Amino acid sequence: MIAIRGATTIDRDCPEQIRERVKELLDEIALKNGLSDGKIVCIMFSNTPDIRSLYPAKAAREAGFYDCPLFSAAEPGIDGSLKFCIRVMILAEITASPLHVYLHGASVLRRDISQCINIAIDGPAGSGKSTVSKILGKKLNILCLDTGAMYRACALKCLNEGIDVSDAESVSELIVNTDIDVGYTDGTQKTYLDGKDVSVEIRKPEISMAASTVSANGSVREKMVALQRKIASKTSCVLDGRDIGTNVLPDAKYKFYLTASPEVRAKRRADENKQKGFDTPYEQILKEIIKRDEQDRTRLIAPLTIAEDAILVDSSDMSIEEVVAFIENKIQEKI
Ligand code: DC
Numbered sequence: 001m002i003a004i005r006g007a008t009t010i011d012r013d014c015p016e017q018i019r020e021r022v023k024e025l026l027d028e029i030a031l032k033n034g035l036s037d038g039k040i041v042c043i044m045f046s047n048t049p050d051i052r053s054l055y056p057a058k059a060a061r062e063a064g065f066y067d068c069p070l071f072s073a074a075e076p077g078i079d080g081s082l083k084f085c086i087r088v089m090i091l092a093e094i095t096a097s098p099l100h101v102y103l104h105g106a107s108v109l110r111r112d113i114s115q116c117i118n119i120a121i122d123g124p125a126g127s128g129k130s131t132v133s134k135i136l137g138k139k140l141n142i143l144c145l146d147t148g149a150m151y152r153a154c155a156l157k158c159l160n161e162g163i164d165v166s167d168a169e170s171v172s173e174l175i176v177n178t179d180i181d182v183g184y185t186d187g188t189q190k191t192y193l194d195g196k197d198v199s200v201e202i203r204k205p206e207i208s209m210a211a212s213t214v215s216a217n218g219s220v221r222e223k224m225v226a227l228q229r230k231i232a233s234k235t236s237c238v239l240d241g242r243d244i245g246t247n248v249l250p251d252a253k254y255k256f257y258l259t260a261s262p263e264v265r266a267k268r269r270a271d272e273n274k275q276k277g278f279d280t281p282y283e284q285i286l287k288e289i290i291k292r293d294e295q296d297r298t299r300l301i302a303p304l305t306i307a308e309d310a311i312l313v314d315s316s317d318m319s320i321e322e323v324v325a326f327i328e329n330k331i332q333e334k335i
Helices: 015-033 056-062 104-114 129-140 148-161 168-176 205-214 218-234 244-248 262-276 282-298 320-334
Strands: 002-009 040-047 070-074 085-092 118-122 143-146 180-185 188-193 237-241 254-259 311-314
Touching (some): 002 104, 015 085, 015 180, 040 056, 118 129, 118 244, 129 320, 143 218, 148 168, 148 218, 205 282, 237 244, 244 254
Parallel strands (some): 118 237, 254 311
Antiparallel strands (some): 180 188
16 A cells, blocks of 8 residues: 655635645546556545635545545644645555645645656657656656557557548548547556557557558547647656657657667567567568658658657667666756
8 A cells, every 4th residue: 555645725715626626636646646446545635724615525525536535634724834725645555656746836845746847759660669668757757658559549449440540531530539548557558448448459560550540640630639738738757659749749858769770670579569479570560660650750740750859869779778778867967
């Protein structure tokens, strides 16, 4: 069991704002820490004595957190303490390190973790982006957003519905009415398609090319980019993709472009596939990687390209550990 801390403030003592801010705080803690499926053991609140109109615990219950014991207590009035502040401690059955959340005026309590850091890692298929991002996310104790997974989920939906992924009009129509989302369980991203966890299914080799084709569609990109920006604006994360530094977060402070020769990338993908139980021949993977690179680089909207201010990392002759160490050093230099 772990303890997760959080706090927020309100502008004035009114029940509506207490409801809104308590829900926002709990939703954010739940998203960051993957607190679904009855993982919360209990939620304990305290609030400064200037809050009198609603118990935060009652607001939490109204926000849907009713499957666990809730508790509220008023703090003594301490000189110099924050005004209208609600603090929370959640005990939860998870194994990952807790990610604490401090919102609004309460961010001054933990300036170290309240700063939202976004790290963009772009690059072609098999360049090691997702492995590097996951290790980096763990080391920095921040989330890791695999944006390719979202396009893969869109492709899966098209295949499930028998829609040709290159039929722009039908794909646009389908995706407008499709719900794609991500969540986190013990720090690992889960990708949801219309509420169903498709994290394993989207890794099938036949989804890769379909995802590349679907990702050239303007309506698809608009919807996915909006979701990616929403997540990145709320929480520190490492985002891996094709257009993060150039299009999704052009103002990101840390941008990297990871690449390697097509042969090295194909070899990595073949080894990865073998581990997952897909025995695709190396030659076929190499051909597909070259074709997918070409498609991702030449599409009209947000093609795969190196952002002007991104740091280029050619990992052909580097181990994963060396790439992570290189990126970590560059981040340290900029902090
Ligand atoms: O990273 P991946 O192989 O899971 O991505 C699958 C496809 O999704 C990729 O070929 C292009 C597309 N994609 C994209 O267009 N923009 C992103 N930010 C991420 C992926």
